[in-house]
Amino acid sequence: MNFLEERIQKDGIIKEGNVLKVDSFLNHQMDINLFNKMGEEFKNRFKDANINKILTIEASGIGIACIVAQHFNVPVVFAKKTKSINIDGEMYIAEVESFTHKCKNQVIVSKKFINENDNVLIIDDFLANGHALQGLLSIVNDAGATVGGIGIAIEKGFQSGGTIIRNLGYKLESLAIVDSMDHITGKINFREQ
Amino acid sequence: MNFLEERIQKDGIIKEGNVLKVDSFLNHQMDINLFNKMGEEFKNRFKDANINKILTIEASGIGIACIVAQHFNVPVVFAKKTKSINIDGEMYIAEVESFTHKCKNQVIVSKKFINENDNVLIIDDFLANGHALQGLLSIVNDAGATVGGIGIAIEKGFQSGGTIIRNLGYKLESLAIVDSMDHITGKINFREQ
Numbered sequence: 373m374n375f376l377e378e379r380i381q382k383d384g385i386i387k388e389g390n391v392l393k394v395d396s397f398l399n400h401q402m403d404i405n406l407f408n409k410m411g412e413e414f415k416n417r418f419k420d421a422n423i424n425k426i427l428t429i430e431a432s433g434i435g436i437a438c439i440v441a442q443h444f445n446v447p448v449v450f451a452k453k454t455k456s457i458n459i460d461g462e463m464y465i466a467e468v469e470s471f472t473h474k475c476k477n478q479v480i481v482s483k484k485f486i487n488e489n490d491n492v493l494i495i496d497d498f499l500a501n502g503h504a505l506q507g508l509l510s511i512v513n514d515a516g517a518t519v520g521g522i523g524i525a526i527e528k529g530f531q532s533g534g535t536i537i538r539n540l541g542y543k544l545e546s547l548a549i550v551d552s553m554d555h556i557t558g559k560i561n562f563r564e565q
Numbered sequence: 566m567n568f569l570e571e572r573i574q575k576d577g578i579i580k581e582g583n584v585l586k587v588d589s590f591l592n593h594q595m596d597i598n599l600f601n602k603m604g605e606e607f608k609n610r611f612k613d614a615n616i617n618k619i620l621t622i623e624a625s626g627i628g629i630a631c632i633v634a635q636h637f638n639v640p641v642v643f644a645k646k647t648k649s650i651n652i653d654g655e656m657y658i659a660e661v662e663s664f665t666h667k668c669k670n671q672v673i674v675s676k677k678f679i680n681e682n683d684n685v686l687i688i689d690d691f692l693a694n695g696h697a698l699q700g701l702l703s704i705v706n707d708a709g710a711t712v713g714g715i716g717i718a719i720e721k722g723f724q725s726g727g728t729i730i731r732n733l734g735y736k737l738e739s740l741a742i743v744d745s746m747d748h749i750t751g752k753i754n755f756r757e758q
Contacts (some may be wrong), residue, residue, distance in 0.1 A: 401678040402636045402641045435631040435641065441597045448595045448628065487595040493706035 399432035468507035488516035502533025661700035681709035695726025
């Protein structure tokens with residue numbers, strides 16, 4: 373097991389219905405030292421990708437993206453999930469459905485902050501059905517920018533998002549891929565990588 | 566002018582109705598090197614405060630809070646604005662009104678992540694009417710924790726939030742306080758500190 377898999381096994385809580393709670397270190401309370409290890413690892417996996425910008429989506433992707441960005445020395449852009457009256461001008465908009473929250477959101481990025489010269493690393497905390505990620509990819513493609521890679525902390529390998537994205541030809545790196553988990557024994561099976 | 570005031574004057578855009586847009590470096594695209602300078606400055610201003618946790622609120626506070634946290638070597642907790650089905654157990658809940666979005670939100674923090682042993686530094690990107698901040702203070706007080714300080718990137722000094730919070734006796738440090746701005750000339754007047 374790598375450092376993140378060990379942490380998930382130690383501090384993650386499995387709930388019925390394939391829910392994995394990692395809110396003590398990843399997406400409510402955030403362990404910044406852990407995020408820096410993730411940043412080192414993503415830099416290692418994407419070291420030849422010439423990334424010049426990181427794109428993520430609010431809210432829980434932002435912290436990881438900012439710490440990871442230090443390892444690439446690039447700015448971060450976060451996509452917004454609802455139309456804000458403080459965003460004006462032209463925007464890229466993608467409609468995505470959230471598995472967790474059972475609702476549709478618009479994913480929005482100002483056209484000022486992504487363009488055809490950008491080579492983007494997309495960062496997010498979770499990948500399950502991949503709807504949010506599909507929205508981000510749609511926006512990068514609309515902008516004429518390049519997807520230099522996709523870095524995910526935890527992928528739920530028993531849901532279809534990762535397979536679809538890899539089938540589409542993207543370089544997707546997940547630091548931990550959960551193939552199955554048992555809420556009674558607490559045992560998590562991680563995919564060998 | 567300090568480094569943040571200079572950046573605001575250079576890249577901020579003033580819109581009619583006292584709207585200050587800093588989305589090119591602070592709250593949509595994020596300049597991580599700038600955030601590190603802010604982290605150094607907050608560490609300097611709160612160096613004797615014995616902070617053990619940083620609390621912020623989604624979404625645009627998270628990036629700053631995570632980078633600032635490295636300068637204090639503490640974890641970050643971000644308050645959520647809507648009830649998520651992935652948060653269970655007991656929660657601290659405060660109701661706050663957003664000036665920008667003209668709506669009410671519940672601010673929520675799990676009781677697991679803040680308690681009476683915590684000495685909390687609250688970090689956020691903007692302070693205007695201070696409603697979000699009041700919600701965070703309410704939660705820290707509910708938890709029996711201590712407010713070790715409040716660090717804000719940009720305070721709108723012509724709105725009442727900062728005055729109220731200082732009147733309440735909190736140590737509030739804003740890196741830039743905008744006392745007035747003119748959307749025609751583009752001139753911003755910063756408060757001497």
